[in-house]
Amino acid sequence: MTVFKGFLTITKRNMNIVILYLVIFLTIALMVDKMLAPSQAGTFEQETLTIGVIDKDGGSLAKGLSEYLDTWHNIQNLPDDPGIIQDRLFYRDVYYIIRIPENFEQKCLKENTKLEITKVPDSNSGIYVDQQINTFFNSIRTLTAGGFSLDEAIEKTNKYTASDTKVSLADKNSNGGNMPGHAFMFQYMPYILISILCYTLSTIMIAFNQTDVRKRMLCSSVTSRSMNLQFVLGYAVIGTVIWLICTLMPIGVYGKEFLQDPHLPYYLLNSLAITLVSLAIAFFIGTFVHREELVSAVVNVVSLGLSFTCGVFVSLDVMGKGIKTAAHFLPVFWYEENNNLLGYNAFLTSSQFADLMRNYGIQLLFAAALICTAFAFRYHQTRSDA
């Protein structure tokens, strides 16, 4: 197992880079998660405003309107003084002022005269109160037209308003329609897997591919078969360790929430598939790049290029059509497709499940293609050397 041990020794020398990438990954994933994930997904709170009322009428409809609005808002009676009104609005003591005119019932219900309203310009809350007032008058008109007296109509409207309405949210993924936090971590995982594995393994490959080191090893009594198996073992161990670290991070950060996700095995399978792709890319780079100083540049181009074009950092929805089409020819795209499927759907339909499996398969095919190309090149190179 000397070759394997040598493999691990060289890996240990690159540990600082591995740790650096993991810290970057964890920091970015957590920051983006905190920024993008809604902080109160699934909970709603009604907005309460301070509304000023100048009641010139004093009739039952005017009182009914005040009571109606009082259900949600704080009502303040104001004197009819333009100076006071402007001051209160300017200092945001009140957000909305209703002037109820004399003979209010006649004017509003029968002549359809509009209420005189003063509000903070361009405020959403103003529109919100407008709608509530419209609802009140529509209800009163409907009830009086239906034969109820004005007092009965006011009483019923205020009674119905006071009752709570139960709202059910159509939530496809049990997360208010948003991706759960751990899905964000899985979204960024390809970048970190490709970066760490390509950097570490390419450096090792370059060390072992030095012409004279390779010759010295070929002259030894270790069989080529054993040597190759030890290389495969080295790749497998390093790949597994990095995969475990990357998947343990969502567990560490999101704990129970992640472990209770019904898609947990699929997330793990998906990350395993992209780990295999990353290992294949690492083998590919290690075969073609022979100078250590080039590794960093090549790995950065590959990892960032794949990440940006396949929706790791920026959703493909905001990308151009051309980039989306091109992304189909890259393995990370299929990983992200699966991640979105799992993140946005609590339950998978049979066609979604079939898509999930197809995307796993495509990732594995990409890995196989990269390995075969690298092997073909190595075979050709060995024959040229001989």
Next chain:
Amino acid sequence: MIQIQNLVKRYGDLVALDHLNLTIKEGEVFGLLGPNGSGKTTAINCLLSLLRYDKGSITIFGKEMHPDSYDIKKQIGVVMQNVAVFEQMNVQENIDYFCGLYVKDKEKRKELVEEAIRFAGLEDFRKMRPKKLSGGLLRRLNIACGIVHKPRLIIMDEPTVAVDPQSRNKILEGILELNRQGSTIIYTSHYMEEVEQICSRIAIIDHGRVLATGTKEELKRMIKTGETITIEAIVLDDTTLSEIRQLPHVFDISYEEQTLKVRLSSAKHNLIRVLHYLQEQDISFGRVFSELPTLNDVFLEITGKELRD
């Protein structure tokens, strides 16, 4: 121990090895001497089955050598022309790694690694990474990695290239010590002084062919030159040069920048005869040297060119 018969290796139209024949006996320090591009490294690579050859056969320890002859490879140590170590490992880790390719037992390996470190004089540098070592120390590390498993046959391909004289002497002494400990050594070089110093038998190789084989004495006996006399600070005219050329046993002279070189076949009193002639002619001169033939003379006579051309 090693038999190479009619070995032919071609790179397209270029014939790198042209029916090369060699026989190397156990216990020898066998030198492969030839200029750059003469086929030394190609021959070594074929010997180690690192290169496929077009024709011929190679037998080591009585068995035919193939890429999968691991029982033979186990008994061979290789010191490459370029330093072949891992930059990411320190001196001790490198030696241990290459020892591990041959020796599985951890305790035995530990002993062998210590021995190799001592042998190469790397005790004070065991925890240093290769890039921190000087050129000479790097070469010693390269050798330590190649011989750590105490092989029966050690192949050294120009191990002293770009090494300072002090380190070179240490390396050459080490090679002789390995030979005394029982290893057979194949040593390739284009430095004739080194080959002359350590090799018990030498093959002169050029254009992929063995031109001559034998001990250094045997090789020197093969050539006409018995003695080369060099006389400095001497002024001669064409007539005198012509007369010197006529002296007994003189077969070649050269005169450049007031330095006369006279090559004579082996005979008694050659130097006295030349000096006597100069005295008779009342010709003054500076320093005088008389040298016995070197391998360079052998090479020059056989190939018509200097070894370092």
